[in-house]
Amino acid sequence: xxxxxxxxxxxxxxxxxxxxxxxxxxxxxxxxxxxxxxxxxxxxxxxxxxxxxxxxxxxxxxxxxxxxxxxxxxxxxxxxxxxxxxxxxxxxxxxxxxxxxxxxxxxxxxxxxxxxxxxxxxxxxxxxxxxxxxxxxxxxxxxxxxxxxxxxxxxxxxxxxxxxxxxxxxxxxxxxxxxxxxxxxxxxxxxxxxxxxxxxxxxxxxxxxxxxxxxxxxxxxxxxxxxxxxxxxxxxxxxxxxxxxxxxxxxxxxxxxxxxxxxxxxxxxxxxxxxxxxxxxxxxxxxxxxxxxxxxxxxxxxxxxxxxxxxxxxxxxxxxxxxxxxxxxxxxxxxxxxxxxxxxxxxxxxx
Numbered sequence: 001x002x003x004x005x006x007x008x009x010x011x012x013x014x015x016x017x018x019x020x021x022x023x024x025x026x027x028x029x030x031x032x033x034x035x036x037x038x039x040x041x042x043x044x045x046x047x048x049x050x051x052x053x054x055x056x057x058x059x060x061x062x063x064x065x066x067x068x069x070x071x072x073x074x075x076x077x078x079x080x081x082x083x084x085x086x087x088x089x090x091x092x093x094x095x096x097x098x099x100x101x102x103x104x105x106x107x108x109x110x111x112x113x114x115x116x117x118x119x120x121x122x123x124x125x126x127x128x129x130x131x132x133x134x135x136x137x138x139x140x141x142x143x144x145x146x147x148x149x150x151x152x153x154x155x156x157x158x159x160x161x162x163x164x165x166x167x168x169x170x171x172x173x174x175x176x177x178x179x180x181x182x183x184x185x186x187x188x189x190x191x192x193x194x195x196x197x198x199x200x201x202x203x204x205x206x207x208x209x210x211x212x213x214x215x216x217x218x219x220x221x222x223x224x225x226x227x228x229x230x231x232x233x234x235x236x237x238x239x240x241x242x243x244x245x246x247x248x249x250x251x252x253x254x255x256x257x258x259x260x261x262x263x264x265x266x267x268x269x270x271x272x273x274x275x276x277x278x279x280x281x282x283x284x285x286x287x288x289x290x291x292x293x294x295x296x297x298x299x300x301x302x303x304x305x306x307x308x309x310x311x312x313x314x315x316x317x318x319x320x321x322x323x324x325x326x327x328x329x330x331x332x333x334x335x336x337x338x339x340x341x342x343x344x345x346x347x348x349x350x351x
Contacts, residue, residue, distance in 0.1 A: 001320075001332060001339065002065040003037035006114040007080065038062045040077065042093055043339070048326060050341045059086060059095040063107075067117030071124055071156070078118040078129055081107025083154070102127075103154050103161050106147040110134050113148075113170045113188075115251075122176050127154040128183065132170035136191050137214040137226050149213045151185065151205060167211035167237060173253025173321070177204075178267045180295045186250040186271055187240070189217055193225075195279050199243035200250045202271060202290065202297060212237035242297045247276035248284035252320045255292075258327025260344045268292050270303065270329060272318035282308060287318050287331055304331060304342060 039060035043052035064080035075088040077099065084099035105116055113132025120127055133149040134140050151171055153164040170188035177184055183205040189198045190213070198217040215230045216222050219239035222229065244250045252272035256265045268291040273284035287304035290297045307316040316336035324330055329342040 001041050001043060002068060002077070003039050003041055004062075004064045004066055005034050005036035007036060007064055007108060007111070036064050038064065040065060040068070040095075044093075050328065050343065054093075056093045058093065059099065062099065064114055066115045067119070067130070069118050069120045069127070071120050071127075076102065076118050076120070076127060078105075078116040079107075080111055080114045080116060081105060083116075083118050083127065083129055103159070105129055105131055105152065106134070110140055110144055112140070115172060117172055117174055119174050119176075122181050125156055127156060128152065128164060128174060129154065130168075130171040130174055130185065132172070132188075133213060135214075137223060145214075151183075164207055165205045165209045165211065167209075167213045167233070168205075169213040172251045173271065174205075175253050175255050175269070177269075177292060177295055178255055178257065179292075182295065184241075184253065184255075184269070186244065186253045187211070188249055188251075189246075190214070190223065191247070191276075191278055193223070194246075195281075196246045199246050200248045201240035201244055202242040202250070202253070202269065203238075203240035206238065209238050210236050211240065218243075242290070244271065244273070244288075244300075245283055247279035249274040249276045250284070252318065252331075254321050254323055254329075256323060256329075258323045260327030262344070264291065265289065269297070270321050271300075272321045272331060274317045274319055274334075275307070275314070282312055282314075285314065285317060287321065287329075304329075304340070307333070307336075 040058040042056050042058040044054045045052050062079055065077050067078035069076050073089055075086045077084050082104040083102045085102050086095045112134045117130040118127055129152045131148050131150050134144045149169050150166040151164045154161045168187050169190055171185045173186040185205050186202050189200050214226045216234040216237050219237050220234055222234055250271050251274045254270050256268055268289055271288050273286050275284035285307040288300045289303040290300045309315055316333040318331050319334045320332040322330050331340045
């Protein structure tokens with residue numbers, strides 16, 4: 001797991017004045033403004049009982065690491081300014097040497113949305129990295145948004161890199177649907193146009209596709225705050241596939257490939273909703289399950305709750321989500337400081 005937080009960034013327009021003061025106070029209250037440990041910790045469950053017997057620091061001295069993916073004997077890690085790699089072999093408990101740089105991503109000095117994820121394509125040939133915007137709606141100038149609000153593609157064999165899709169304000173979770181191999185991502189949309197607009201979303205991702213940010217949302221709904229407008233880009237903006245509710249801060253995404261949950265879960269998507277700091281009443285703070293039929297999302301189901309108590313006090317905030325080798329769901333909670341493991345209920349013995 002990555003132990004991480006955002007670095008102090010160069011002052012930007014979103015951090016100034018009363019707005020910036022309120023934002024900082026809310027982030028501090030939600031325990032979202034802490035120094036970054038900048039390390040990877042290896043948890044090992046030798047006996048398969050769902051509890052880690054050992055905890056070792058695999059690597060440290062990174063730069064706000066977030067996403068990770070293992071490709072053969074190479075561990076790729078997304079720092080806040082690029083992807084690095086470590087050699088890894090089964091049973092290893094610590095990196096044998098420092099991280100090796102693979103490719104750069106837009107990062108500091110502003111780096112408003114600092115979390116970056118990295119996944120490998122189903123055939124193992126390419127890496128895909130998510131990069132959030134540097135502002136809410138281009139507030140810091142579009143010159144500071146070059147290469148951001150996008151998913152990048154890196155070809156491992158040739159080391160060639162390109163923008164795969166753009167106009168995605170803050171994509172984080174990314175995975176590939178089982179029946180079609182199509183890439184899907186969850187995206188945090190813009191703020192400050194009300195408690196109920198616009199929805200965060202889950203969408204399939206088209207190569208070369210543009211999804212609207214900052215000029216429009218949910219297709220051709222123009223954001224009049226953005227100047228100058230770009231009607232040419234708005235016209236081409238792709239409507240997302242599925243709304244996840246406003247200001248849920250949906251971060252993690254994984255399709256269920258395990259075999260221990262009931263068959264109805266196979267091929268569906270789990271999404272972690274971290275919850276937004278700037279909405280009242282609060283929204284998110286849960287894990288939802290979205291069944292897929294013939295490659296398309298269906299009505300969501302609540303899966304893991306309790307991160308808000310009866311008085312709407314925050315008890316935890318789910319972030320990352322993966323399926324372990326035994327088919328259980330692992331959910332990282334960055335306020336509770338724990339990793340939850342959700343297993344299927346034991347079936348009663350037949351007599």
